[in-house]
Amino acid sequence: MTIHYQGTPQQLFWKGSPYDIVFDAESIQQKLKETDKPCYVMKDFRGRIGVSNTGELVSEGRGLQVLAIANPMTASQLGDSSFREDYNLGLAYKTGAMANGIASEELVIAIGKANLLGSFGAAGLVPSRVLQAIERIQENLPHQTYAFNLIHSPVEAALESGAVALFLEKGIRVVEASAFLALTEHIVHYRVAGLDQDANGKIQIKNKVIAKISRKEVAIHFMQPAPESFLKSLLEKGKITALQAELARKVPMADDITVEADSGGHTDNRPLVALLPIIIQLRDELQLKYQFAQKIRIGAAGGISTPASALAAFMMGAAYVVTGSVNQACIEAGTSEHVRKLLQTVASTDVMMAPASDMFEMGVELQVLKRGTLFGPRAKKLYDYYKQYQSIDEIPLDERLKIEQQIFRKPLEQIWQDCIEFFEKRDPEQIERAKDNPHRKMALIFRWYLGLSSNWANAGTSDRAADYQIWCGPSMGAFNDWVKGSFLEPYQNRKVAEVAEQIMHGAAYLYRIQTLKMQGLTFPLEMEHYLPVQQIEAAITD
Ligand SMILES: Cc1cc2nc3c(=O)[nH]c(=O)nc-3n(C[C@H](O)[C@H](O)[C@H](O)COP(=O)(O)O)c2cc1C
Numbered sequence: 001m002t003i004h005y006q007g008t009p010q011q012l013f014w015k016g017s018p019y020d021i022v023f024d025a026e027s028i029q030q031k032l033k034e035t036d037k038p039c040y041v042m043k044d045f046r047g048r049i050g051v052s053n054t055g056e057l058v059s060e061g062r063g064l065q066v067l068a069i070a071n072p073m074t075a076s077q078l079g080d081s082s083f084r085e086d087y088n089l090g091l092a093y094k095t096g097a098m099a100n101g102i103a104s105e106e107l108v109i110a111i112g113k114a115n116l117l118g119s120f121g122a123a124g125l126v127p128s129r130v131l132q133a134i135e136r137i138q139e140n141l142p143h144q145t146y147a148f149n150l151i152h153s154p155v156e157a158a159l160e161s162g163a164v165a166l167f168l169e170k171g172i173r174v175v176e177a178s179a180f181l182a183l184t185e186h187i188v189h190y191r192v193a194g195l196d197q198d199a200n201g202k203i204q205i206k207n208k209v210i211a212k213i214s215r216k217e218v219a220i221h222f223m224q225p226a227p228e229s230f231l232k233s234l235l236e237k238g239k240i241t242a243l244q245a246e247l248a249r250k251v252p253m254a255d256d257i258t259v260e261a262d263s264g265g266h267t268d269n270r271p272l273v274a275l276l277p278i279i280i281q282l283r284d285e286l287q288l289k290y291q292f293a294q295k296i297r298i299g300a301a302g303g304i305s306t307p308a309s310a311l312a313a314f315m316m317g318a319a320y321v322v323t324g325s326v327n328q329a330c331i332e333a334g335t336s337e338h339v340r341k342l343l344q345t346v347a348s349t350d351v352m353m354a355p356a357s358d359m360f361e362m363g364v365e366l367q368v369l370k371r372g373t374l375f376g377p378r379a380k381k382l383y384d385y386y387k388q389y390q391s392i393d394e395i396p397l398d399e400r401l402k403i404e405q406q407i408f409r410k411p412l413e414q415i416w417q418d419c420i421e422f423f424e425k426r427d428p429e430q431i432e433r434a435k436d437n438p439h440r441k442m443a444l445i446f447r448w449y450l451g452l453s454s455n456w457a458n459a460g461t462s463d464r465a466a467d468y469q470i471w472c473g474p475s476m477g478a479f480n481d482w483v484k485g486s487f488l489e490p491y492q493n494r495k496v497a498e499v500a501e502q503i504m505h506g507a508a509y510l511y512r513i514q515t516l517k518m519q520g521l522t523f524p525l526e527m528e529h530y531l532p533v534q535q536i537e538a539a540i541t542d
Pocket of ligand 1: 095096097098099100102121122123149151176177178179212260262263264265266301302303304305322323324325326328470471472473474475476
């Protein structure tokens with residue numbers, strides 16, 4: 001099987017060494033893969049279609065008839081060059097935060113050493129644990145860029161302000177801000193406290209914000225300068241200087257906006273093809289209004305785990321791509337072997353929405369794995385009880401006994417005692433507020449299960465395997481399908497930086513294939529796809 005042609009030939013002729021033209025399928029594929037070189041497809045005097053990476057094109061004279069051309073285009077050209085330059089990256093590729101340290105120190109360090117941008121999963125961790133991560137990552141990535149997740153915490157505001165204080169103190173220069181519904185004084189503090197001016201009056205933005213959003217009404221807050229009310233309050237408290245408040249009026253709240261489509265974890269399940277253009281247009285409208293010196297870049301997340309999905313995002317105008325689910329199955333992720341092994345087997349349909357622990361009472365859901373665990377249906381059942389009854393005592397006895405035996409493995413009143421003990425150390429007000437409010441008490445009891453189930457998954461608690469809460473999106477299954485039969489099929493071989501490189505190099509290859517197809521070429525199936533091969537050298541730096 002080889003390539004075919006049905007199109008209008010170029011008015012160009014190829015001149016070069018006949019030894020540099022190949023005609024057999026295997027050699028053609030090799031030439032196609034060298035995306036750092038041009039690719040010329042021509043017809044020889046015997047009517048055969050051949051491919052070369054060398055030679056020159058002439059518009060007249062003797063030479064072979066050129067059928068199609070693809071210019072050099074490597075993975076490192078995909079996306080926005082200013083994104084790569086600002087963060088000192090080899091590829092416009094970022095790994096998203098994964099809570100509870102699933103996006104671990106090892107993961108962020110491995111990604112950073114490959115000159116890519118990783119974000120530590122600080123959400124859900126106590127400050128001392130985050131500090132430990134900061135110290136380890138800073139020690140291992142002295143010259144590379146890394147980010148920390150700043151997650152909005154509507155219920156426990158002290159967590160958010162504490163994280164900002166820690167990030168400012170420790171010189172964390174990039175945060176991935178997520179779960180925000182609107183701006184808070186804390187995120188404004190982080191951003192504005194990093195503003196300065198050089199000798200020429202140029203604004204220096206030292207604290208970069210990459211905001212993750214899935215709705216226009218949230219994006220808009222990050223695409224404008226900080227609100228005056230917050231600047232005034234921060235000035236009064238002496239947290240920012242008058243100059244910083246002045247500079248804040250000229251820069252947007254975020255340098256980059258990640259558009260999050262249907263992803264693992266918290267998601268609005270939006271399709272990327274619909275959402276990305278909406279946010280890009282919004283950015284353009286606001287850029288026209290504010291004329292920022294540096295246009296906000298828009299990246300894409302949610303569903304990206306294959307060369308085709310990454311290329312689609314770049315072709316729609318994404319400045320960079322962000323992956324999540326696929327990294328949880330990699331060896332560096334802070335989860336258990338059990339989870340990694342399970343993730344290797346899932347299909348894209350093996351996911352479901354289930355109640356989220358942090359916003360349980362509000363009915364917020366997140367995307368989890370439904371294969372190999374009963375967490376999803378069990379958590380949904382608890383939410384149904386919460387909606388139906390005002391207190392645990394209203395639950396019919398037989399049903400209450402069933403959930404006590406199957407889900408909690410203890411009487412609900414005993415779980416309540418555990419909750420009291422937990423919150424007394426962490427946030428006693430939670431218990432105070434639940435004292436005369438049986439509905440709230442029920443929520444806290446149910447959240448005991450929702451909170452612990454992800455810890456069980458991360459720790460690999462074997463007698464709780466049926467209750468593992470594993471955040472996961474359809475992209476995991478897409479990745480498994482793509483790598484089937486390659487060295488990346490076994491989860492033990494999956495390393496975050498290698499996965500990143502394969503996705504990006506694959507995207508550059510597919511770009512070439514699509515470019516040539518649009519000029520009239522058809523390829524045999526094996527050439528249309530990019531199967532990972534273990535030969536790309538990661539650009540590891542010290
Ligand atoms: C296990 C897991 C945990 C996550 N935790 C967080 C988090 O704490 N903060 C955050 O901003 N995003 C979190 N995300 C979202 C990712 O950072 C990323 O944006 C998303 O997974 C991309 O979509 P994908 O899952 O389709 O790759 C999480 C995703 C997963 C799979």
